[in-house]
Amino acid sequence: MNITLDELQAFVTVVDSGSITAAAQQLDLTISAASRTLGRLESKLKTTLLRRTTRRLELTEEGRVFLQDARAIIASVEGAEEQMAARRERPSGRLRIDAATPFMLHVIVPLVQGYRERYPHVELEFNSNEGIIDLLERRTDVAIRIGRLKDSTLHSRTIGSSRLRILASPDYLKAHGLPKNRNELAKRSLLGFSQPESLNVWPLAGADDEPYRITPTIWSSSGETLRQLALAGAGIVCLSDFMTERDRREGRLVQLFPRQTEDVRQPISAVYYRNTAISSRIVSFVDYLVEAVKGTEFAR
Incomplete structure (x- = not known):
């Protein structure tokens, strides 16, 4: 069958972005190349993963099941890469961070330059949402949450209050x-x-x-x-x-x-998945954030 990691990544990106066009932009592919990659994956699996309509893409039942396996495989490969980077004491790769706009602007943004100087191999992606998001659905590594936590499936670390x-x-x-x-x-x-x-x-x-x-x-x-x-x-x-x-x-x-x-x-916490190994990228960012706000007014 010989399914490739690129094919899995294309499928997951199409699902997360909601369209082949958006996925192609994220993957730096042409729309036709992204479509061919998805078609090649379905051909290898001998099943339809996505129903294509004029307005949107919809997962089939087989697609829903395969999506979980595809995410697990990609996470496993990324985890292996991160472990090797951690061995070299050099966190690297993309770190996706979500926080409400005020916290992003007033706390995180002023710290970015210092963090980048310390960890130049980490690529930062920032997203702002005013409400609680699903980290898996939004492909988010770490989220900053303000207020009491309710989701027991997440690891958390207190930043301050x-x-x-x-x-x-x-x-x-x-x-x-x-x-x-x-x-x-x-x-x-x-x-x-x-x-x-x-x-x-x-x-x-x-x-x-x-x-x-x-x-x-x-x-x-x-x-x-x-x-x-x-x-x-x-x-x-x-x-x-x-x-x-x-x-x-x-x-x-x-x-x-x-x-x-x-x-x-209001308690302020960094949250990330409980069921995955904590990446060196997450550890580096959360440690830096805790260190940077230590002694400030809102850290007490």
């Missing part, structure tokens, strides 16, 4: 005044999250000891969008220190209710 604070710009406060209590706050323009809803519970203590859940005036799924809105004077926001520390230090955002704000912190 970051405190939540209620903030507004000086321009907003000049125009609308400083709210004196929770009742006044509820009447203001509040910037909140469309998902997850739990982020609309603000760490503001009250006489009734009940959590203070806001109803946003402006909603967004992105913490960075909410930060920019707050900086523009659009309203009051509750955000994590890792993305607002510099804004507070330089006076662009001012903390409200400092005495009434409870010390609520």
